Amino acid sequence: MTDLAQDIVGAPKAPTALRPHQRVGWLAWTALVLSLVLLSPLAAVVAAAFGEGHGTWAHLATTVLPTYVENTILLVVAVTIGVFVTGTGTAWLVTMCRFPGKRLLEWGLVLPFAAPAYVIAYAYTDFLQHPGPVQTWLRAVTGWGPNDYWFPEIRSLEGAAAMFILVLYPYVYLLARSAFLQQSSCTLEVARTLGRGSWTCFFKVALPMARPAIAVGVSLALMETLADFGTVAHFGVQTFTTGIYRAWFSMGDRVAAAQLALSLVGVVLIILLAERWQRGGRAFDTGRRFDALPEYRLKGARAWLATAACALPILLGFVLPLIILGRLSWLNAHALFGERYIRLIMNSFTLAGAGALATIAIGVVLAYAARSRPGVTTTAANRLVSLGYALPGSIIAVGLLIPLTTFDNALDGWMRSTFGISTGLLLTGTIAALVFAYMVRFMAVALNTLEASLGKITPSIDAAARTLGAGPGRTLVRVHLPLISGGVLTAALIVFVDILKELPATLIMRPFNFDTLAIQAYRLASDERLAEASTPSMVIMAVGLIPVILLSRQITKSRPGAGGS
The missing domain is CATH 1.10.3720.10 (MetI-like)
Structure with a gap:
């Protein structure tokens, strides 16, 4: 299989041929924490079900x-x-x-x-x-x-x-x-x-x-x-x-x-x-x-x-x-670029763009952590994140709305009793919450594509960067990102279109009148x-x-x- 087709859909990949480090660094722990955060909607569903x-x-x-x-x-x-x-x-x-x-x-x-x-x-x-x-x-x-x-x-x-x-x-x-x-x-x-x-x-x-x-x-x-x-x-x-x-x-x-x-x-x-x-x-x-x-x-x-x-x-x-x-569109004279549809297109592109950027940013961290710190921690983090693709948007939406509404209601009740002020719903029904749902749903798509692109970079490049005194962050920004720019753009484009087509999570979690x-x-x-x-x-x-x-x-x-x- 080609790397692109194989990794986009989650097929098995050969492990990155980098020498494992003896200790788990901050990058690996960051990847694990991010993966657990992205799995929080599923945990909320399990807790609420009982x-x-x-x-x-x-x-x-x-x-x-x-x-x-x-x-x-x-x-x-x-x-x-x-x-x-x-x-x-x-x-x-x-x-x-x-x-x-x-x-x-x-x-x-x-x-x-x-x-x-x-x-x-x-x-x-x-x-x-x-x-x-x-x-x-x-x-x-x-x-x-x-x-x-x-x-x-x-x-x-x-x-x-x-x-x-x-x-x-x-x-x-x-x-x-x-x-x-x-x-x-x-x-x-x-x-x-x-x-x-x-x-x-x-x-x-x-x-x-x-x-x-x-x-x-x-x-x-x-x-x-x-x-x-x-x-x-x-x-x-x-x-x-x-x-x-x-x-x-x-x-x-x-x-x-x-x-x-x-x-x-x-x-x-x-x-x-x-x-x-x-x-x-x-x-x-x-x-x-x-x-x-x-x-x-x-x-x-x-x-x-x-x-x-x-x-x-x-x-x-x-x-x-x-x-x-x-x-149908022609017979009913619906203008493709009328004012109403321009607003709809802008809303759709705003959500898809924000979701794609956030997903790619986190995906780059997770993929690079697996490359620079290969081991049980980073492997577990990336495999846990990949579970999100198997979760329907409706499940992710329910898993997010339950803790968000609980938090918003508790905060509103406390503010009312303490200061006489109603905060309303601060997190529930916001674009930020919806973007997070997109990240959970489509992280696996971005991550697998990014891992495929990083896998094509020879380990000697990483070794050369280390000998020149570059740390993981500088190596990622100055060396790897320019080399995998094509893969990053491909992953962003695929996630963008997936979000554009997504219906259940958007229907349940979208902001009012959006x-x-x-x-x-x-x-x-x-x-x-x-x-x-x-x-x-x-x-x-x-x-x-x-x-x-x-x-x-x-x-x-x-x-x-x-x-x-």
Whole structure:
């Protein structure tokens, strides 16, 4: 795998080849303290889950909790199958086969990554619902009435699963393709000389070697599925995430919300443990990258079938939703850069920019601590921080709101009784609290990218800096940061776009009357104003294209001869 693709998504990395220090320095302890602070929301959820609630949990357990569990399991199973088949199949085709349009399709298959699931859910709802263009055309052509035919219901669990598959299969595609590109050409050539066909080579040789990478991709897709709120809420599918939001805001029971959040954490941990158990001690095969991989030249119907198989996910996951949203925005004359949307864009970019800067700043400290002071302390700190990526935004929001509201209420009560002054909510519902939630959620993305960049710097550079009398801080500022500026910018860009698309934490924790593009799209879609929701949704997709294209280019360069037409 390429360093960029491998480390962004949390795949195993080789340890930095620096000589371990005998003592744990201040930098290592700083990293450990920062990691514990970033894990405080999870600790707050665990503590609150054992508190005394309003009896909501007992009511949920006998009414909707079985539905939450059933829907969550069904979504996990459907998304697992869908992203595995789509991601692995397309990755194998564009890596090992030659067919018309391959060069265009190999990077186009990453485009759905730019679209959040809730955005394409809005597009397909307008497109496929009863008054939408598809069913309207069907009734006009056939002359059928509303009750004369059956049409699949888009607002269903099956519809939600389809949305997740369309936008999350790139996780598997990116990792599977990187793994296929790095596999030994000798192994594949031996299989071919033994008379094995392309299907046998795929199932018996390539797929087993790429299985660790594929498992990581599937687990990431599942964690994103569990973290989603906008799609399942729009489609009316009751899951743990919607239950957390309902328990907190509709029922006013933070203990029940924490108990649901803790249950969801348990599901996430099961997925992570299953992925680790499946991977075992196997690492990613790195093969001989200087050898060109053998290609299967497809001809006739098989070639065009491969083209169609790779084009279909792009059309359904990116092109068609973009056309639908563009049509809605055009027909309803919504100015993309009107005063209202300029304010929304500024709010979104302010949060994303502040979150990205804060996340990168802390990430640089953590990554550099692991490099300059390798050992148990720094390793534990970075692994603890990486758990944040497995936590849905709703859990992080609950974990932050519980201690923040407790502190604000206690301070307000003390100020009232002592000085007769009400302080109100000083921390709850502030941009600072929301930025901290973003740091917890996306630190792993930044940290892994930064560690990959630092890993490319030879240890001799650190030794030379030490012999010249430079301490860790000066070495970082004067030597390492200039050398890893590209990796820092890449990490910042990815975190920026992730924050721009994030919905659950932003919806729960945003300051009063401080809306973003994601919040605006969700609100309008919730009010069935799908045409108006198209404009902020298009902006989110457009901004998300930048890191997607960058990532695809990096993977294409990972092996000589890859990306041919």
